[in-house]
Amino acid sequence: MKKADRIYYGGDYNPDQWDDQTIDEDMRLFKKAGINLLTLPVFSWAKLEPDEGVYNFEWLDRIIDKIWENGIHVCLATPTTAQPAWLSTRYPEVLPVDIAGRKRTHGMRVFFCVNSLKYRERAAAIAEQMAMRYAHHPALAMWHVSNEYGTYCYCPTCQAKFRVWLRKRYGTVDELNKRWHTTFWGRIVSSFEEVTLPTELNDDYRFNPAIQLDYMRFVTDSTAECFQNEYDILKKYNPEIPIQTNMSGFIKKLDQFTMTKKLDIVGWDNYPWPDDPAYFVAMKHDIMRGLKGGQSFVLTEQSPNQQNWQPYNLLKRPGEVRRLSYQAMAHGADTCLFFQMRQSVAGQEKFHGAIISHSGREDTRVFRESSVLGAELAHIGDTFLNGRTPARVGILFDWNNWWALELSSGPSKDMDYLKTVSLYYETLYRQNIGVDFLPFEAELEKYDLVIAPMIYMEKNNIGEKLNAYVKNGGTLVTTVMSGLADENDRCVFGAYPGKLKDMLGIWVEETDALRPYEQNHMKIEKADMVSREEYSCDFLCDIIHPEGGAEVLATYEDDFYAGTPCVTCNTFGKGKAYYIGTQPEQKFLEELMEKICKDCNIESVYSADEGVELTVRKSDKGRIVFVINHNSKEAEVDFGTDKLKSLIDERKFTGKNTIQPGDVFVTIVEE
């Protein structure tokens, strides 16, 4: 990112919706609220290019100059998320075909085929116009390409490109037949031309995991190409300006490790649901930070008040936006941006919150709170920018694995990879222990503890890497649904959990699925590991034989497999490997993970009451500690003998401190 002297604070602004007088008033209000970055013109393609190759940029020139005259930077968006109606009308190939085989008509945003050559041609052209015009504008802080990519298209162009993609991946039809195991249900193809897309028209999207997995990879690759089409042009005009695109919060559909390889910075839109627990939001930030190896990211959007597209759009409570903002920054965000600066008066999102509401007034609760936060961020300056999170625990995370697990028919329809990961994440979050999310390619050796929930799929040689990691002294925790399949979702031919079997010292013979109202129970076989003698478990129950010599930590109490192991630990080389063959009640996981962390000498930076989140970033300015009290009552944090000072005001802290309900400390350790 262009060297910033403070956190970028602001967000999406759509000046093409407003007259000059309103824009002038907006400038006044933005300055009053401490805004220093505006993202635009996300949806203005039709206004900027009213007909093919006819450009109308003067209005935007004026706006950008005015913004800059007011001391505010811009994040310039290529407006390619919403192609003009003339483009869809003149070249229907740009419109996608949906999974039911229906050609879409013009409408919405993110409503184009990423493989359409005509779309790419016109997107490149408008991006080039913007680059030529603004790449060296002093206001320009960063680029923002398009918006929330993620459309799955099933048009003839995609069909043809998918065949090319497969040919490149597999070389021969024989190899494809082998990798897709097409002998099952007689699906052998005799040429690439016989491969049809996995849609509702053949039900392959849900009944043929091999092709569906490859199609999801293909869509990711195609989308990354579509992004790069614009990236390369923008970069050409000024390589100094960082380029990002804002990722939708619904992140499953595109493999973000692949997508973000092409980005300079990761950007994402954080729209938590009212009942999302704080750890779930924190985890998403940590995943985003993990996408580029721990590099800080851009919080591209959040709402300054209610959303409008949820079933019940609750107002954000006083202080809630401030907490969410600091939480993002605590976990790696270097910006605090909102959708949106001024509330649209019409359209699907007319009731979505904004810094300036329909009223246009500055005596609103939202404007007041935004101004306070703006002032605080100005005070903080650049203290934590580019700061890194020191973490000794890594969690393996992988999109292919996510897709394959949830595509599987059986053992249970309730398979939910993200939720399973979050159960393990929560145990560390509660201890205020920092975590890095890692792709399968990561160097594991940097971490004292690696958690690998449901690593169903063997990929990037992850099996051998984990074996080596443990052998060399690492501690591994893995779970049910691990070591089962290869990259093409072909199951292990031999005993489960495949390549991990020797290292874990067990054989998993069968996996029972429990219905939502059913439970088994775990009897603790190892004293002092956890506090109770019995815990419940549910969802899935592996039937395990510790035939490789694993120590049995807990056994089932019920059903025909009562007495057999459900949790084991194996010493392998210099390290230890835990296997959790069921979904234990959360209390057990908490206690077990606490014990494992303790054994690894991993602990929180400070102690604090339950519900207080403690996070550390290290920048060239020092060690910044974020303290967020998520409770609705006072809580205590104990900084021990450390001396810290507030970055927001003039307070200093040491020893035990009281933090008000819902309040935040942003502090730096005095060296």
Add this chain to the structure above:
Amino acid sequence: MKKADRIYYGGDYNPDQWDDQTIDEDMRLFKKAGINLLTLPVFSWAKLEPDEGVYNFEWLDRIIDKIWENGIHVCLATPTTAQPAWLSTRYPEVLPVDIAGRKRTHGMRVFFCVNSLKYRERAAAIAEQMAMRYAHHPALAMWHVSNEYGTYCYCPTCQAKFRVWLRKRYGTVDELNKRWHTTFWGRIVSSFEEVTLPTELNDDYRFNPAIQLDYMRFVTDSTAECFQNEYDILKKYNPEIPIQTNMSGFIKKLDQFTMTKKLDIVGWDNYPWPDDPAYFVAMKHDIMRGLKGGQSFVLTEQSPNQQNWQPYNLLKRPGEVRRLSYQAMAHGADTCLFFQMRQSVAGQEKFHGAIISHSGREDTRVFRESSVLGAELAHIGDTFLNGRTPARVGILFDWNNWWALELSSGPSKDMDYLKTVSLYYETLYRQNIGVDFLPFEAELEKYDLVIAPMIYMEKNNIGEKLNAYVKNGGTLVTTVMSGLADENDRCVFGAYPGKLKDMLGIWVEETDALRPYEQNHMKIEKADMVSREEYSCDFLCDIIHPEGGAEVLATYEDDFYAGTPCVTCNTFGKGKAYYIGTQPEQKFLEELMEKICKDCNIESVYSADEGVELTVRKSDKGRIVFVINHNSKEAEVDFGTDKLKSLIDERKFTGKNTIQPGDVFVTIVEE
């Protein structure tokens, strides 16, 4: 309507399904049951026009003559609801395209494109045949055009006509862009040809309220044109015969104020669901009566026993049909018609109730009850025909408003305009206070109290009209979700509730949405207004500033806006304006509305026990009072010193009277 000497009693009859012997038996039974009107031939187009331009009317001639020989009138239906298969096959353009973009195939009824020129040509031709043949037949009492219009079509004809309609409405593309605020999400169009229909293919039907609203208006206008296509022909042959069409009970889809402008009389089909409370049915009747300024209407259909298309088709209980029939007449119906006279032996509705069941027997419960009702109606004669309901309370009601509110994404998915209206209606119904439903064009000055639930949309200058109404001494009650948007669903640019702000003396800063399991509570700030000190409220909570000087009647007790107002009253000019910024528990609304009515000196004609419905119609014969005991136990009604006599039998009433469980009095006040 042709001057009737008594209430038309009868309904839909499909003689083309029966042989001569059955028809003769039917005539005997009809006379026995007091039937004096038969509606036909609703579904006989294919029989009347077996091939294009080839007509076969002789069988219908004979039937009509026979009916008339038996002293029964006919309501003649043009059979255009179900076009013949040859028409669909030869001219596929008459078949609609559905919202998913699928061309329909021949089937069902109401299964044509109202904009198809070929449909209109053939409909006009068959209507003209009927008019030529029967317009002066002595049996003819009224015309019935087609049946339950309401198909939404998305074919190329509709696409083209919609563009023409938009050009006519907006003149220029610039104006359309402005009114639709197309800068949101970059939806600017550069010509009318770029407008595509709002369907599932672009999701505009749910994500683009501006276009969807206009499409719903266009469908209403197109349907009205399609109706008028036949109306004009029928009228030409005999201007004396009144013309109606039967409206489906699912009335949301077409703006009935617009539709019924073209009708001589309003007709509607009343099919309550088993759990519909009595006030909900009463409200629908009152809405229908409001469509043509209080003019009485035709009850075109109701079931003499069970329906067949509900999930569980309960039998109508003894007396239930009689109560429903008198309730309709009490609220403005001048007919009592059933679907159907003889039960069809096959097809989708073979298990739908009928006066004559499959058994053909006359010793059935239904036939007995029908005969008793027939005899009563004969006794009543023309006493209340064309009678008017005297009402001092008006409720504003508007289809555009209904559509726009429920199209809005946010604040809550549970938005239900009809239900909200019904909550206010119920409070008056319980007091037995007559109500008129009013379009936004209505003269408000005729009413002492106007209730305007959720008048979200500014239209027909309603804001200024309400301001003037209150200033001149009127009492207004309005609610949350009022004064927010214009006719194109563009929100107010400025503080809420827009044009109503000064008159209401408040500013609504924000609106919180509560989930179904959440509540807030209201603390009553004004003594003696209602009976308790606290009530619950839910759904939506406006955050209100009484900055225009409104008196605070109640405040919230919970959440961060505890202590702020939720119910206010402002004195404005000579009048008073109440604002209810949440959805209070019904008990509060009841008590508040009772107090407001009392302040306005509006009260029930007589007092009666709970569950007894009292309604008044004034005709040239006098003041008719309907008393319906909806309870399953005895109840009391007190006529005070008035003297009334029964129109059904020889009874006279004054003072306190006992009414049997489920019984009905139809009385006239002796002058």
Add this chain to the structure above:
Amino acid sequence: MKKADRIYYGGDYNPDQWDDQTIDEDMRLFKKAGINLLTLPVFSWAKLEPDEGVYNFEWLDRIIDKIWENGIHVCLATPTTAQPAWLSTRYPEVLPVDIAGRKRTHGMRVFFCVNSLKYRERAAAIAEQMAMRYAHHPALAMWHVSNEYGTYCYCPTCQAKFRVWLRKRYGTVDELNKRWHTTFWGRIVSSFEEVTLPTELNDDYRFNPAIQLDYMRFVTDSTAECFQNEYDILKKYNPEIPIQTNMSGFIKKLDQFTMTKKLDIVGWDNYPWPDDPAYFVAMKHDIMRGLKGGQSFVLTEQSPNQQNWQPYNLLKRPGEVRRLSYQAMAHGADTCLFFQMRQSVAGQEKFHGAIISHSGREDTRVFRESSVLGAELAHIGDTFLNGRTPARVGILFDWNNWWALELSSGPSKDMDYLKTVSLYYETLYRQNIGVDFLPFEAELEKYDLVIAPMIYMEKNNIGEKLNAYVKNGGTLVTTVMSGLADENDRCVFGAYPGKLKDMLGIWVEETDALRPYEQNHMKIEKADMVSREEYSCDFLCDIIHPEGGAEVLATYEDDFYAGTPCVTCNTFGKGKAYYIGTQPEQKFLEELMEKICKDCNIESVYSADEGVELTVRKSDKGRIVFVINHNSKEAEVDFGTDKLKSLIDERKFTGKNTIQPGDVFVTIVEE
């Protein structure tokens, strides 16, 4: 079936998925487990015919020879369930069109149009190749045509053939109009060309029962033709080899009485759901046995462990597969076959259980249990093969009736024919009384008691047949929803229950529908018939007049029809006819049916504790008695003075015997 010397034990094997080494290992394991039949090559069309007319059979020759060398028989499947991709690509007409009008693309299995001439041509060709090659192979035990037929197609070919089928059935358009009663809703057609298929495009599939019923018959006939296309070829090459096809457990879609007329043996796939009660599974077996007049059938598939396509795929508990297997044989199966022998490593069913799991190990629970069962079956030999079930009770069962009842709109959406039949079946199952399921064509005179639940439809002269049956001394039990309609779903013109009215001695005037949370109660009017004085009832309540002189056994207690009859019995000729006009609580049905059985002198072969299933088959070897303890605790069975010996081991039984939890006795009566 080719004379077998023991029960065929084995199932689906897909050797094209495995290498030679794996296949050799499989042979070793199969022999160890007592496997003597393998079904193949169900999904190998693309491998056997890699291009049109190009055949590749050598690999299959080798496999079959190897299997036979290992002493195992084969059930040879024509691989026509999954056509090769080249066939779909080159001749798109083989792909079906779905009910939404969408042309399917290649994928899945059972994914072709049964009326496609090209499909039939290629299916016949591959079947002929197989017949030429293997019809006299010594390993061949039976043929298995295709797999789980049941696709409904709506393509132009089907449209055209349906019109021909209708012309053949009705002769003239006039007759079709009459039989379909097209005057309802104006659906008269003037030529067969105007008939369109009942799809989602016209909603006729749910709103036009007459056409939908005929379409379901047409699909059955078309599918039977498609089966016979292959049958005739296979038969030509070796008439000795029996031919079957495996019926899907979802049996509603095809009329199996019609389908199986063309088969030598009935085959079906038994995949019970975890909560299916034992009687429900038993009933399905009995229905299958009834399809060919009591002839034993082929259990073509069951799972040796979990399924994968249910929401929660529970492991089969120890002993569960053994119980299910013997239950099938007890009710008429002469084979015990599994899907599948070796678990597929990929595809939709990769997590479906198998005799040999992914692990390839023989020390699994499943392999151990399978081997025990294999040894037992070897011990039993051919003792009960071709054995017949002696039954004195018949239950009428009919697919047309099933379809028509559930197509009806009203009286209740909860209409469930199979469930209703099962309620009556359960009462006999609990008494361990054998039952035959009978088509309407059956000779009723063979049975002492005939149960006819919801014989809605008059067909095959069933009304007169039942009248004659009762008149001649039979006992009949029939129920609500009987005697209402004809074969075209035209309701009786006259009083209900139509042709059964005199025989039952009642008139059913109306039928009330109760909502799921509603009940009525039954007062018992006849002493000593059942144990209590009152029972509840729900779902539907007929209002009955015993005007034909029926004796009233019970009356309603609630609602306006309190005091009227709900259960009656009429003496008619020498017999008795019971009518049950509601759905009584199960306890009442149990007791009533017990009483009726007692009156008919029908009783269980032996007495046993609750939860113990007792079944008898009579073969040329003697009287075989199956005893299954479905309880999880010990139970007792009392063989009285009979002497029995075990067919599994050397035990002998007489008098009272204890049976272990979940255990099975298979015994033969010593004469």
